[in-house]
Amino acid sequence: MLGQVPYNNDYMTSEKQHELEALALRVREHIVRLSTDGGCFTGASLSCADLLVYLYADFLNVHPGNLTDPERDYLFLSKGHDVPALYGTFAELGFMPKERLNNHLKSNDSIYWHPNRSVPGVEFHSGSLGHLPSVALGVALDARMRGQNQKVIVITGDGELNEGTVWEALLVASAHKVNNLTIVVDRNHFQANIATEDLIPLEPLAPKFEAFGAVVKRIDGHDFVALEEAFSGLPFSPDKPSVIICDTVRGRGLPSIERRADRWFCNFSSDEVTSLLEELHSQEATKLTSETLTVR
């Protein structure tokens, strides 16, 4: 759909790429539909939609049939506010009925702005940033103790890297040579309200992670081939944790909100949702009038 993915490569067939692109488009539709009647964190969800689609549809050994298997792969969404991308992916892959998304922000269900374990596939609740790297570390330590070799992935935001506990957990993971833990950064270059480099600059980012003992790869987080190439190389080291920095675009897929500081949390009118869905398919910017910035 994005027209820039190279189709000739050793990592992924063009059929697979088309399949993932089609799936990602449907997940983005869910995200847009959730961005009304109370709204959601639209921009931050769109940036990691391709990443979540790739991981659940192609990479991770986790599916609706093995959610209680202790040897399944684990994915922890530490930047919990992008839950529309996660639930959209779950709805498409059969973890939850699509109709359940209609319960968004309703008291008859638990589909709200951050993930929770009432939704099959959610390994741990999140919302408070900087928590799940350490929780994932615990799971990775236990998997190793039991001689299991599944992957434990934790997705953080880039703004989330302001939290010291992300670095603390990595320091401990490095000390314990936890090679089955992978931190994936959705590097969409925005904090809640402002560009990361204008508030708490993170660059050079990869060397920071390397200095904390990880092996780092940095890729385009919207390129399925690049995702496949990076993730298929895990673990990057026999005795170090891995980090994959995914450069992404906040609001990806909707040019009218891409890279906009005021499109983090969005609560669109139903007319705007209709035109955004058209934009999603046509890739041409829609004119939006509603004020949607919510200060963290």
Next chain:
Amino acid sequence: MNYEELIHKTALADERLLVMTAENRALIRNLPGPLGPRFIDTGITEQTMIGAAAGLALRGRVPVVHALATFLTLRAFEFIRTDVGIPHLPVKISAFVPGFLSDGNGPTHQAIEDVSLMRGIPGMTVFAPADEQDMLAMLPAIWASPDPAYLRVNTRPATYQHAPFEMGKAEIVAEGTDITLLTYGMLFEQALIAKDLLIEAGYSVGLVNLRSLKPLDEAAVLDVVKGGSLVVTLEDHFQTGGLYSILAELLLEHELTAKVLPLALKERWYKPGLLSEVLEYEGFTGQHIARRIGERLGDGAHTFGAKTKVVENEFAE
């Protein structure tokens, strides 16, 4: 049997049990070898240790975590509340040097709001043994429970032969019609001395070792209140949020009132020093406790014998 031997024995019998520490090895110094990968030292990282303990518990483990009470309950509070409390995971917190036991460390190390914070977390249980014997009696039940638990570690030698532990039950040491001391943790030792001094002075004195603040033995406390004696809440904790508050909540719930004397730290941190100095200065030796109770009863002239000799803490970090 001491704490280390008990946890070692329990870990050998139950592979779910793990020993974790944020580089506080005072009680578990000899376990890294015997427990191998089931001994996890995360370094000085209370938050990461609690988060990792939650992850391990998610996988079916029962992590027993060790660090200083103040850093666990304050720095890692949100991790305990959010990662252990919300999913109700069986993480067992062994909090070192709580209350007056941090003696000479100073206010940074004074965990005197820990009971208040921990009992405020839905589903969290809170225990405070009177001494080492009392602690060893309660630990098997605490570790076997499916609930998260906060324990005020207390390794001071027993000066009283305790009754067997029963979950949710207080230990009724004595019953009295004039005065009843309700207490928990290391001050039990001083309460025992105060009780005897008050009895020598002619009072009828009761003493209850609460053992667990949550669950609270409500029946035992209500019996004391209904007995009509002066109720003394004795604690090495801020006056707000601890036993005095727990009693007030219980009285309101049951539409009761009582004559209550709170002996706690009211809006202040305590003066750091050797334990004997702390208790003497702050008025928490057996003799001081008896005097403060005597004053409340209009018996200000009574000295209640000589200065109480306090056994110092063995320093262990």
